[in-house]
Structures are given as C-alpha cells and as structure tokens.
Amino acid sequence: MKARIKTQITGFVAGIALSGIAVAFEPLPAQPPVPVDNPMNAEKIELGRMLYFDPRLSVDGTVSCNSCHNVMTNGTDNRPVSVGVNGQKGGRNAPTVFNAAFLSAQFWDGRAATLEDQAKGPILNPIEMGMPSEKVVIDRLKKIPEYVDRFETVFGEGGLTYDNIAKAIAAYERTLVTPNSPFDRYLRGDENAISESAKRGMKLMEKLGCTACHNGPNLAGPDLPTGQGFFQKFPIYTDNEYVKKYDLLADKGRYEVTKKEEDKHMWRVPTLRNVALTAPYFHNGSVQTLDEAVRVMAKTQLNRDLSRKEVRDLVAFLESLTGEIPPQVMPKLPQTEGFSVVGDQ
C-alpha cells in the first residue's frame, strides 16, 4: 500500500500534556500526509481543482465533485443525503471534503484506502455522477484539448488516464485543510481562544469517553496505516428512542462491503472538525441539529442521558473546532469550441 509521510506532532502533544490537557487532543497539522506516489505540485493541484468543479465528469453534465462536497459550504451539501444525476438520492450523508486527507480510510464504510481510490467511485456510481465506464470518462475528456495538454504536462505523455484523474483530484483535496480553529489556538497556548463552556465541554469529552474514538488531530481516531480505517460500532446501545426515531439500524455500515458478521453497524469514525457546519448528522443525515446529535451519541454509544448544561458545553466545544477554510480560487474550466461534450445528453 501507499506510504505516508507522517507529520511530527510529538512536540505539541508534550506541550499539551504539560498544561494539563488530555493527550487525546492535538492541533491539526498544517499539511496532511502525502502519498509518495502522488506528490503535490501547483500544476497538479490546479488540474485537480478544475476536475473537482467540472460537471462534465457526470453523464449529463449536471453534477461535479463540488455539487455534494461543496467547498463554498464547508465541504458538504448540508443535505441528509446527496442528489446525483436524474434527481437520484444517495443512501448516505456526504462527508465533508475538508480534512478528509487526514483520514486513513475514505467513505463512511472505509471502502476506499486513499483519496485517490475514493475519487474514482462517485464518477462511475450510477446514482451519483453516472458515467458508464472509465473509458467513456477518458473519451470525453480527450475531446477537451486543454485537459489533454494539462494531463501531459502534469503526468507525462499519455497522462490522461482514469488513475491520473483521481490523482489530480486527490492532490487538490489535500489542500483542503482547515487549521487554526479556536481549539487549535487554545492547544497552542492561547487560553482565551475558547469559552469556559467549551473548556468544560472539552473535559466532558474525555470524562464521558467520547475521546476513546474521537481523538487524534482530526478527532477521528489514531493515525493508522493508510487503508486501515478506524471503525467503531454505531449504535452500541439500541434500546432507546433515538435508534428508532432516526432509523439508525437500517444501514449495516461496513458489513455492506465485507459481508462479515463482525462488521455489522461498524462505521469509520468521522472527524469532528467543522462539525458545527456540516449538519445534518450521522451516516443517514437523519439528525438535524448538533445538540440533538450530541444527545444521540451519548445515549447510543455510552448509554448516557445528558443534562442540558452538558449538551450546551459539548456543543460549545464542538463549535470551537471550526477552522479556517483556505481562500478558494475559482477554476476556469477548459473549453470546447463549437460543440459541447454533454450537448447530446
């Protein structure tokens, strides 16, 4: 599998431990791991940006990566489930693209090891972008001269391949990190960066046991080898109103991929970064608000009923995880003269 360049965070962790903050928490590194076989450079990132925003990667020219993972709205579409070509609805909530580069496996069920592997999925998924085959994707992009040129510049002769489409998109996605949240500034020593309520929430996270899973720089679990997703069962406690109300058992999670009994209702632990901005919540997007999501998690994972104050503090903590979205440049998509590659759809 692909090697990862690990960011050294030991110094921060030591500092955190000294100031009495649990080692479960670490600031978000400025750069995500980069696989050795897909180094980043400006041309590749720009090509990836174009592809990410290009609806011509969908069969009828209506859906781009950005349609569901919208970088203008926190890397998601803020819908329960996304809408693909022909108005088709998906089965799961679109995870945010921001900081996805820090995850050791992609998709809710971790079925893709890398961003590169992930990017190949939706383009060919019949209810997402609906392209019939890799060949049709390549044939279409070959009709757009600037793309052919750009792929050759970035990847060499014959560079326009399905693998390289995914590599370029992944390179762009590795720029989508949101550092310097109030909580990161707090971890780096600014005591006033977060509210007292958020500080109580932070301590509650550990006391209740949330940090058993939501730890590490992305609050999505430990830094595992690429492809080895950090999975947990959800819901654990099923005999409560929430499981029924929000239909949390209908989707069997990772089991749908592996068909192994032990993977039933196992999910990749999602990041908590920017969670205040990525409503609605959970794999099926069934929970509308962050405070309700906190109550659901406490009940289904810890069998705890939280007080109003506890919920408020936890939400204040989660709100402190909203980072700085890097300024986004709008691509100018390559043109075709006198015809459209989706004009016959």
Add this chain to the structure above:
Amino acid sequence: MKARIKTQITGFVAGIALSGIAVAFEPLPAQPPVPVDNPMNAEKIELGRMLYFDPRLSVDGTVSCNSCHNVMTNGTDNRPVSVGVNGQKGGRNAPTVFNAAFLSAQFWDGRAATLEDQAKGPILNPIEMGMPSEKVVIDRLKKIPEYVDRFETVFGEGGLTYDNIAKAIAAYERTLVTPNSPFDRYLRGDENAISESAKRGMKLMEKLGCTACHNGPNLAGPDLPTGQGFFQKFPIYTDNEYVKKYDLLADKGRYEVTKKEEDKHMWRVPTLRNVALTAPYFHNGSVQTLDEAVRVMAKTQLNRDLSRKEVRDLVAFLESLTGEIPPQVMPKLPQTEGFSVVGDQ
C-alpha cells in the same frame, strides 16, 4: 420603467465606418447599462455573488443560479435544456449570463424587462429551483445571520426582501461582461486580431443579411429601451429539413407569454458573443455544433444553402467573438451553526 445609462459608443462607430467596416458592428463596452434604482457597489456585488452561488436558494439545496448559468463554463451549462430540482428538465436552453446585462429584455421570450426581474423567476419556478413562495425564500435566508447583516449593510434596515435578492444578483451579473474579444480588438484597429477567414465571415454576415438582427455591441440587436426586447421570427422559412429535424416549431416562443397571434414563434434575438462556447444551440438546444447552427440559420431565416467555405468563414467570425471572462472570485457562503436550512429536505 427603469432608466438606463447609455454607454456612448458614437466614437467607435465613426471609427469603424471610416475603416470600411459595417456600422452593424461595435465593440463591447467595458460596462453595461446600470439602472438608476440599482446602482452597483462592492458590497452589493459580493452579496449578489454569494446568492448566485448559493444552492440554498433552491428548495432542496441542490440548485443555484450558477448550476445552469455556470460562470466556470461560459455562463451556461452546455446542455440542451437545464436540469432543476428533482431531476426535472426545463423546456429551453439556458442562455449565457455573460453580457446578459446588455440585453434590453431577458429570457428567450423576453418576458422579463431587467436582470432584476429575471432573477426572481427561476427561484420560484417549480421545475428550476422550486421554492414555494417568496416568503419561504426570505424565511430561509433570515435563518442565516450573515445574510441578514449583509442585506442590512447593502440595503438598509429590513433590507432582506425578495426584490433586494434580485437586485444584488443583478448587480453581480452586471460584472459578467467579456470585453476584448479578437473581434473587438480588430474593431479597435488591430488588423491582425482576427484571421482572414474571420474577416470574410464578417463581410458575409452583412452580405447575407445576418446583421439585420445580429447588430449592435452585443450582436443581439439595437439598444432599445429597457423591457422592449428585440424580437424576430424563428424559423421564417419552415419548409426545410432542419425545422423538422430539430423540432423548431414545437415551442411558440413569445406567444406562450402574450397569447397574441403575431407573437407566434417570435424570439428575442440572442447575443452572438461567446457563441462558440455556448453549444448546444437554439431555444431548445437541439443543434449540437456551431457549423450546423450556421447552416440552420441561413436556411430557416434567409432560405440560403451555404457552401462549406461560407460556413467555415462564418464560424471563424463567430469564434472571433469569444471575449475575456473576468477572473472569478469564489464566494464563501454564509454559514449556520449546528443546523442546516436545507437539512429537512
């Protein structure tokens, strides 16, 4: 009706006449007319840009103005007809937003006098953005604090109204002009800005009679008072293969709005600027390529069968009308914390 500040182009026209180029042609002014009751300023343009890109203006949060009038792809979606909420297809090809500010009436049938009037339509159209009422639009935006603030800053207290949504969007759209096409540079004196073929095409435009309608700075007819669209019949000659093949009589055009007999198959003359980049062609998007569109126009409007060379020259001329798209800044859309305004859709 709204007054317009007319751009003075007399000097250019005189210059053109002197150099032997027909007065049918004028360079595109750098600025479009601005209505006196909606002056432009930076805050209003920025608010309009946000609204233009915000899919939360559609009922299910999937369609923005930019979905169909995509400024990354020449102000259109390059599809025969656009796709709105729930996968619904519209009846007509989405006109480009670029240089729409120069048109004296909007929509293919001219049913809106101004960009402001136009912007109000698609949001409430059930097959486009599908919002059930102006009130629902306003109620939704009121849940987004930054929008409330921005409307107050731009329009004063209580500024968040449906009319002002349209005003902000129109102000942004008036920045979407594409000056300095090769043909504009030619008109301004650069003899080498366009090819010899394009020059022959330019002369053919006049000789054949295309410029009877496609004249003026936008090649969409004379500069008429706001709301008084420049309408022409299409197709005029109906006894030919094209009318049947491309189903050009199915849609009765302006008649669908006025129900007047004389408006049957009357259409607002579309701009030719950037036409090489806005395939497919005509009100129903039925013609895939620019050369075929040229043949169709010659036959249906002038009863002429063009030679291959004539088509080639006309296409070369039309390609010289591709202007410079101004660099686009990606908006960061206002956020809601802990919930989504489209999360229950």
